[in-house]
Amino acid sequence: MIPLTSTDYDAMRLSLQVAFAATLLSLPFGFAVAYLITFVRFRGKMVLEVFVNLPLTLPPVVVGYFLLLLLGKHGWLGSLLNDAGIRLIFTLKAAVIASAVVGFPLLVRSLRVCMEGIDRQLVNASRTLGAPWYDTLLTVILPLSTPGLLAGSSLMFARSLGEFGATIIVAGNIPGVTQTIPLAIYEYASSPASETMALALCLVSVVISMAVLFMHELMARKMARRD
Amino acid sequence: MQLSMNVKKSFGDFTLSTDIEFSGNRIGIFGKSGSGKSTLVSMLAGLVAPDDGEIVMDGECLFSSARRINTNPEQRRIAMVFQQHCLFPHLSVKNNLLYGFKRCPAKYRTIDFDALVAVLKLEELLGRGVTNLSGGEKQRVALGRAILANPRLLLMDEPLSALDDSLRFQIIPYLKSVSSEFGIPYLFISHSIVEMRLMTDTVLAFEKGAMLGQTTSEQLARNCMGSSQVGYINLLNLGLPSPVAGLYSYPWGAAQLLISSGSERTGSTAELSSKDIILFKQHPEAISARNLFPCTVCSLFNSGRKIGVELDCSGNTLIAEVVQDAVNELGIVPKSTIFAAIKASAFRLLPG
Missing domain, CATH: 2.40.50.100 (RNA polymerase II/Efflux pump adaptor protein, barrel-sandwich hybrid domain)
Structure with missing residues (x-):
């Protein structure tokens, strides 16, 4: 049996907390962006697509640095929040924001794939049956996007569990406050005496990630069956 | 029902340009694939906006480029039966049927749910999901759903083309009931002359985005006899x-x-x-x-x-x-x- 310390349990709790919060926070925005890209024709759609997918290709450290510039005490948004008495940098909220930004493209991608599979005539049928666009969105598009929503959420959750680069920049590595599993492993790995502890947390990370990915596969199969 | 459409719509090389005025309860729109029939009904339903022109139905302007009017599809009270059934797969037969009914303002609700279910023989299907219904059953549910929305006009966009021959002729009496039993005028779109004769009185013939003329379904069949492989x-x-x-x-x-x-x-x-x-x-x-x-x-x-x-x-x-x-x-x-x-x-x- 590999020993786990109370700091490790804190890291596990914080990781799950951050992943849950980031996923929940992103769901409405992810759904709205996927809907816009899939169903609405507007100028600048490609710019929006590139912007949404940017965190997929940028190094997470770069994303973290941009967030630091934005949310820091002297940042554009950070200074406004600071005036309102809200501090984000080096708090758990910053870790949630970092995870949400990095995982957001995965959520949007899953939702888009699912929404693109919805027959447009179903949307047209709904409109000619008296449903305004928002009614069609809630009663036709949302229910038919559920598999994509679940699959995207599980992917994003898994990505959030592994988030490191952006988090360490904006939230730091404070045990019991912002230290998630990857940050704790990083700290253990920096010290030659803590190899076993690092390995123990790695195993915990593998188990959680596998459980989440199994769920993701189940969702993906459900989507495939629907097609 | 009185309708006038003076509209233009272009998609790439294709342009639909028509200036028509007609009245009646059983109108057919006839033409080969690519003649612009579906574009025409999509513009009427409000699903596609014309580039230019005006659509007036029973004195109400639904679209006018000059006056910048474009009534939303849900406010037109023009229901549609599509080529494919287009039933909502996440809803039961009953909830599909009630989708438009629930959204119809109470003052327009004249069609009784039970009466419609009886006419279309849907009693046995109400509790079922829609994915396992047969093609004919799906199209009957789609028809019922459109009728229960209590529209002032029903558009049927080749509703029989996805069905095989045996089902096609089983469904026709149900389609005809739209006008005979429920008093709803309809526009029936098809490239089949036989369907036109069974379903409509007046026919507007289209070719390459323009209307060729307005005639009776019987006259249309006679006109097409010489060029048709199957004759009259x-x-x-x-x-x-x-x-x-x-x-x-x-x-x-x-x-x-x-x-x-x-x-x-x-x-x-x-x-x-x-x-x-x-x-x-x-x-x-x-x-x-x-x-x-x-x-x-x-x-x-x-x-x-x-x-x-x-x-x-x-x-x-x-x-x-x-x-x-x-x-x-x-x-x-x-x-x-x-x-x-x-x-x-x-x-x-x-x-x-």
Whole structure:
């Protein structure tokens, strides 16, 4: 049996907390962006697509640095929040924001794939049956996007569990406050005496990630069956 | 229902440009694929905005580019039955049926749910999901859903084209009930002349994005006879058959028809192509065709390179097609008597 310390349990709790919060926070925005890209024709759609997918290709450290510039005490948004008495940098909220930004493209991608599979005539049928666009969105598009929503959420959750680069920049590595599993492993790995502890947390990370990915596969199969 | 559409719409090389005005309750829009039929009804339903023009229905302007009016689809009260059933897969049959009904303002709700379910014979299906229904059942549910939205006009965009022949003719009586039972005017879109004749009174014919003309479904069938591979299809209403020497004898008005296939159902309808009727000047001495009728020539009409001959066979009407040489040789003129021979195997009984 590999020993786990109370700091490790804190890291596990914080990781799950951050992943849950980031996923929940992103769901409405992810759904709205996927809907816009899939169903609405507007100028600048490609710019929006590139912007949404940017965190997929940028190094997470770069994303973290941009967030630091934005949310820091002297940042554009950070200074406004600071005036309102809200501090984000080096708090758990910053870790949630970092995870949400990095995982957001995965959520949007899953939702888009699912929404693109919805027959447009179903949307047209709904409109000619008296449903305004928002009614069609809630009663036709949302229910038919559920598999994509679940699959995207599980992917994003898994990505959030592994988030490191952006988090360490904006939230730091404070045990019991912002230290998630990857940050704790990083700290253990920096010290030659803590190899076993690092390995123990790695195993915990593998188990959680596998459980989440199994769920993701189940969702993906459900989507495939629907097609 | 009165409708006027003066609209233009371009998609790449294709341009639909039409200025039409019509009234009636059973209107057909006829044309080949790519003639602009579906674009026209999509503009009417509000699903596609015209580039330019005006759409006015029963005095209400639904679209006007000049006045910047474009009524939303949900406010037009124009329901649609699509080529594919387009049922919501996440809802039960009952909830599909009620989708439009729930969204219809109470003052317009005149159609009773139970009455509609009875007319369309949907009682057994209400609790089921829609994914495992047969093609015909799905289209009946789609029709019921559109009717229950209490529209002031129903658009049927080739609702039979996804169905096989047997289902197609089973569904037609239900489609016709839209007007006869529920009093809703409809626009029926199809490229099938037979469907046009069964479903509509007035037909607007379209080709390459422009309207060719407005006519009756019967006249349309006669006009297309000469260019059609199957000719003019005579639709014969038959009584109950009785077996006769390996064939079936069907009452057809005052006459009897011998047909090689039989149906136990009452009120059968049979198709007979104008190409399958052979005309004789005099009664032949002997002939293998099992049906031979003395007929009176009512009229002749031109259709392409063919001549259509309208015949009165014991009070029933038949259209035969011949070439001009045959008309001259047989001396076919109105009010002359002529003999029509038809093989027993030339008839095609319509399912349903």
